[in-house]
Amino acid sequence: ELKVEQNPLFLSMQEGKNYTIYCNYSTTSDRLYWYRQDPGKSLESLFVLLSNGAVKQEGRLMASLDTKARLSTLHITAAVHDLSATYFCAVDITSGTYKYIFGTGTRLKVLA
């Protein structure tokens, strides 16, 4: 069964601290995406990672992809309250049908 697992599921951290969210997936894919969702809101695209070793950075967030390990990370540097949200990774499955499979989500709360 295809699985996309994120950990941790919940993360409470102090402002100014660093942390990493992990996204593991169980099938071959070289396309992975990160999204942010605020409570009751839509999903906002953060990063598109399209090859092994891809690294993208935007502000305090940096995402990377290791397709051999089937692992992506979302690293948070010097967290601020505005980063509080739920973060989803999504794996692009191209095994005959074309669709995303979303991870379980990581609910991040940054404490002032």
Next chain:
Amino acid sequence: DSGVTQTPKHLITATGQRVTLRCSPRSGDLSVYWYQQSLDQGLQFLIQYYNGEERAKGNILERFSAQQFPDLHSELNLSSLELGDSALYFCASSVGDMEGGGYTFGSGTRLTVV
């Protein structure tokens, strides 16, 4: 505004009823995707249409159906509604079918079945 328009934003209906959710993709996008987000199931892919044709099917119940019209807007029809169908339903769009870009999501329709 992401460019993907979903209506209505909120819908409250009774069990056994039928509803239609509407999605207009971003200008120029040919693919439309429907997702269901609930607390216990997370984000579940339902179905994809590309330029009017069904392209991929995920965990969509037989009580649910969708279509994409010539003007590329899409409708998701939910029938014989059950309490467990209460969820946020998102539509997303993309330019093509197999390109590697991200999706653009609409703001969602919150369906409450009472």
